[in-house]
Amino acid sequence: MPRVWEVPVPDSTRVRDARVAAEEAAALAGLGESRTAAAALVATELATNLLKYAEDGRLLVEVVPPPSAPCGHGDPAPVVQMTAVDHGPGIPDVAAARRDGFSTSGSLGAGLGTCRRAADEFHLHSVVGRGTVALARVGATAPRPGAVRADDAALPYTGAVRAGGVTVPYAGAEYSGDAWSWAGAGEQVTLMLADGLGHGREAARASSAAVETLHRSARLTPTELLRRLDTALRGTRGAAVAVAQLDLRAGRLRFCGIGNVGARLREGDTWRHLLSRPGIVGVHRPTTLPETEVAWAADRLLVLHSDGLPSRWAPPGAAALPTAADPAVTAALTVRDTGSSASPVRDDTTVAVLTPAPPDRP
Template sequence: MARVWDVPVQDSTRVRDARVAAEGAAALAGLDERRTAAVALVATELATNLLKHAGGGLLLVDVVPPPGRPAAAEEAGVVQIAAVDHGPGIADVPAALRDGFSTTHSLGAGLGTCRRVADDFDLYSVPGRGTVALARVGSARPAPALAHEDVPDAPTARAGGVVVPFAGADFSGDAWAWARSGDRLTLMLADGLGHGPEAARASAAAVRELHRSAHLPPPELLRRMHGELSGTRGAAVALAQLETGAARLRFAGVGNIGARLRDGDGWRALLSRPGIVGVHRPATLAETLLPWSADRVLILHSDGLPSRWVPPADPALLTADPAVVAAVTVRDASSSARPVRDDTAVAVLAPNPPERP
């Protein structure tokens, strides 16, 4: 059951709250003093930028699996900080990432500092619509080890997501995770019934079973989860399993988890079966089999998103970090006039971007 920090940044007093949240996440991830200081710096800079350049926004702090490598169950993960706003946007993103650039006569070290300090950093901005800045900080990278035959190849896909707890709660009933077994990469999104700690316990049980049974195809994995979640409130669960060798995506779900797959220039909805994992499982669990290619993107989401949300269309966004895609999806589906009315989670599976020369 993972803690989630949701920090609205509307005035200067919340900058300290952002730093405290980042330090709490660093403790949960087991980061040392030096990396904790890096996390605190990034949170402070991103929160300050929200005030200076966007008139405020939202900071989401979480401990997540690495985007390019599914974490093992025993791994603590990395601290992820997403700054989300509906501000004026950034006209020249490359310039904004250079140290010394400023539109407010400040030192202009904010975004450049974040990119330099973080292990991963990405920024997506559209003038007139707002900005999402995302940073991840993990433990210090170990020295490169000698290659061994039993070390698996790097995954050909990456995953990322964001979670927004309902009403600023400490825990969200929604959770996402991904795991690897051989050439199978499985992305899961679970929505525990209701809100609060009991809902979070149900989704956490689904995460544990995913790590234990990632070698199984989605229908069988859902059956295992049904037994694991028995005695909890239960959860809606969707599983998307990429078989990298066969370039095939397998999908199965129970409950009201939404799924959209980018197919050519459009989006295709993938359907789950009615039911609640751990409480009422359908008698049959059919799966959908689809080809997977370098132009595919999959978005899973809980019912915290409005039913008529619109998938992203900007090709530049679809090649961004998957967690940025998730954060933009949440931002653009809600507003002050349409506030989030439930725990909300979005998880994205995308091919690795081509290597830059």
């Protein structure tokens, strides 16, 4: 089930909690001793930085699929993802903050540099006055080079794609009723977000069943997958589910969804709603399930989200959600900028993002 460790860091006692969360997540991901130690070190440094510099800071620790996964090679090993999110004050010089020796508090300034060295991936996004997202991933081994690619360079879109997401459990619960995952089959990539009805363990059981079904059925079209999910989720509470499938050879994205899940596609500077049908997968499936099909290109960015985001949420401009950013960073920015301690979420919240890989990532 989608276990999430949410660790607010208002005082120094929570730094230990962050380390323990990373160790528990590493055990769940099957990491060995050295990689577990690396995850624990990164979590400790991220929590310490939140304590020193952040406003309304928290650390999210999850076991997630890696952001790059070759098609047709089975399910990749999960990784431990640690995301430090805060609402300010922001870092004026992000490049300098990555280097050892940089400090504004009189410390040795090794924190973020340590994270960069110990993690398989480390990403930092900060805007003065708005806050910072620092995200690190640690897996069992160093990440395998290469993301999902199409074969023919003459086709409409042949770049790599990456997927990522973040989940915030309702009221700091141990389990989230939301889950996201992605799977590859041949030249198709399928991204799915499932929101189990309600929250807690039973909601998590429904969304977990959806993820398991996705990985057994990645070759199905979105409509076919939703029909199979409807059967798989019977006997659970059911879930709202959004499915987006990218055909890398054709450069086409197909979408189909059931229930209160949101999907927005950015095409250059504009956003398009991808609409879901009313219903609950596993309880009440609509008779007809029309798919939306659109072109995919290097300037596209897809955001799937559960109803934990405010109903009036509107995507920000391109500067706030840069296409070249790591997809999980984009997801974390979306969650952060739609909530605060003054307006807590009323349900589990998950955002999953599919984006072209930046040119410097093979």
